[in-house]
Amino acid sequence: MDSHALLTVGILSAIGFSSxxxxxxxxxxxxxxxxxxxxxxxxxPPSAPPQGITWRFRETPIFTSIGETELPNVVYDGRTSVNKFTASLELRGLTQNDTGLYTVEINISGVVSQGKTSLTVFEKISNVTAEAxxxxxxxxxxxVILTCSASGSSPSFRWLNRSAVVTGSENKTLTVLNVTRYDTGPFQCEASNAINAQMSSDVNLTIA
Structure with missing residues (x-):
């Protein structure tokens, strides 16, 4: 067991953390x-400042405080802030490796409460292009076959013709059969994920 874990166990035992x-x-x-x-x-948020706070990512401690003693994980140095009154955790400089389960435990007067939540980190959508x-x-x-491409995590796609959404166009490709003059466009592709959305430039078709 490393020194961080040994010190944590010793402090928790000293203040009588409840099971x-x-x-x-x-x-x-x-x-x-x-x-x-x-x-x-x-x-x-707790009505009184907790005597103890522990945040973990999966099984790895991020931050532990017992009274005035703080045990931050050096791996997260400069990336975290913990509010010792509300027990909230700010995590900065996100990478996709931060995706996963987060757990907090707080101790108030010997009573331990635990909560869990999850984080998914996405690359923003960018470089959306469309071509025929x-x-x-x-x-x-x-x-005609229209194709859309985009950078970023887990993009979803939809197509627009003259700013109106094309029904059933939730794929990166859009096939228009037996074109009519209405199909001159402009067509645009919108790519999006949980973080942001971006539109392509116009694609115009010449129909004789």
Whole structure:
């Protein structure tokens, strides 16, 4: 057992942490952007400052405080702030490796309460482009395939024609069969995830 864990156990034993645990509702599930920050908060903050606070990511301690003693994990140095009155945790400089389960335990007068929540970190959507496999078409006789691409995590797609959403266009490709003059566009592709959305430039078709 490392020195951080030994010191934590010793302090917890000294102040008499109870084995009884109450459920502690937290905000979330949370979504965050790479490079951004999130704050984990208690839905019902304690009425009095906890005597002990422990935050963990999966099984790894992030921060522990017992009274005036603080035991931050050096791996998170400069990336975390804990409010010792509300037990909230701010996590900064997010990476996709921060995706996962977060747990907090607080001790108030020997009664331990525990809460869990999750965080998913996304790369923001960027570089959305749309193109057609051909731009010169003959009405009623030609078909066209429009393709969208985007950078970022887990993009969802939809297509617009003249700013109106095309029904059933939730794929990165859109096929228009037997084009009509209404299909000249402009077409746009919108890519989005839980963090942001971005539109492509216009794609215009010539239909004779």
């Amino acid at each position: 009884c645990q109450n459920e502690l509702p937290l905000n979330g599930p949370l979504n965050g952007a790479v490079g951004g920050s999130v704050e984990f908060t208690l839905n019902n 496999n051909q731009n010169e078409l003959v009405e009623f006789n030609s078909s």
